Amino acid sequence: MAVEPLLATRAQRAFILTITLQAIIVLTMVEVKVPFTEDYKTLPCYLALFALAEIFELLMAFDALRLRNVIQLLGILLFHMALIVMAAVQIHQTETALLNGKVDCTTTINLINCDGPGSLWRAVKPFLIVVPCVIAAAWFVMMFWIKELYSEFGWAIFHVVGANPKMKRMYQWYQIMLCLLKFDFFFFVGVTMQLLIIVLARSTAEFGVTVAAIPVVLVLLALCGTAVQREIKWLMTISLVMMLAASSYLYKLVRIYEPQTRDLYATTRVSLTIFTIVAFILLFGTFAVGLRCFSDFDRGLQASKVNGQSYTPVVTKLELFGGNMSQQQGSYNGGGALAPRISIE
Numbered sequence: 001m002a003v004e005p006l007l008a009t010r011a012q013r014a015f016i017l018t019i020t021l022q023a024i025i026v027l028t029m030v031e032v033k034v035p036f037t038e039d040y041k042t043l044p045c046y047l048a049l050f051a052l053a054e055i056f057e058l059l060m061a062f063d064a065l066r067l068r069n070v071i072q073l074l075g076i077l078l079f080h081m082a083l084i085v086m087a088a089v090q091i092h093q094t095e096t097a098l099l100n101g102k103v104d105c106t107t108t109i110n111l112i113n114c115d116g117p118g119s120l121w122r123a124v125k126p127f128l129i130v131v132p133c134v135i136a137a138a139w140f141v142m143m144f145w146i147k148e149l150y151s152e153f154g155w156a157i158f159h160v161v162g163a164n165p166k167m168k169r170m171y172q173w174y175q176i177m178l179c180l181l182k183f184d185f186f187f188f189v190g191v192t193m194q195l196l197i198i199v200l201a202r203s204t205a206e207f208g209v210t211v212a213a214i215p216v217v218l219v220l221l222a223l224c225g226t227a228v229q230r231e232i233k234w235l236m237t238i239s240l241v242m243m244l245a246a247s248s249y250l251y252k253l254v255r256i257y258e259p260q261t262r263d264l265y266a267t268t269r270v271s272l273t274i275f276t277i278v279a280f281i282l283l284f285g286t287f288a289v290g291l292r293c294f295s296d297f298d299r300g301l302q303a304s305k306v307n308g309q310s311y312t313p314v315v316t317k318l319e320l321f322g323g324n325m326s327q328q329q330g331s332y333n334g335g336g337a338l339a340p341r342i343s344i345e
Helices: 010-030 042-067 070-098 120-161 165-199 205-230 233-257 269-295 302-307
Strands: 315-319 324-329
Touching: 010 042, 010 120, 042 070, 042 165, 070 120, 070 165, 070 269, 165 205, 165 233, 165 269, 165 302, 205 233, 205 269, 205 302, 233 269
Parallel strands: none
Antiparallel strands: 315 324
């Protein structure tokens, strides 16, 4: 039985094609040409978030197929559900941003901040409604192909860690950790983008602190990924401690709802709340899984972590009745013959 190369099967090609077509349709729908001003910059932020989300999802899909990572595929399904929720929430937020009551629509003709024929709200509303419908339809198609990929990728995991259930379980926790780190990146950037575009004034100290936090968090995520893969204990310890410190970012929720600052977040309160809570849950989950992965250090999994990140076609021959198992060719042993046993790398 062979482990197929990237995009060599119908299920892999169909999965990528589904995400690509959905991304093209969604980005075409949400691209609205409006001035970037204080009153209605929710729309440019909405476009920026969806552009980031669609590109991120497509890259995650290619990465999951490259790594034969079923857990990451399931994470993409959950992420896609979050996109549906975000698209639905943006309908109300966009209406709040445009029809904000700052203009007396009974005496003034204003096609930007008033409802009515020819208004901006009437123009963008159909597109805002279609977007979650398209994303939801793509989600059902993705579910079908992920089911096919689940069966296809089961053999690939065997080639990384062998048949030992304990090793397989440890490798799955490692895959979960890497997947969480990738989603941590997106939701942190999503929260930061909304704060910088919509809420924070450039002259404030909070704006500077938020900008400065971007490289710090990105470096943290990269170092944590390296530490868990290479099993570097001191670096993993620093990463876990910094995760606990970063969880203090939850204080943003207080800023969103306290009376002194709640008006600043009026047009993005719902989405920013969702992003902040999800980011905190993911960060806390990453910390917990990181502890679990830390406990698996020095237990014989490091070689599989380092060498199992890419796959080439592997041909195996099982002689069940003869009691022998040999590999004719393998990407992890340089093509040399193995002893008649299942090895755990």
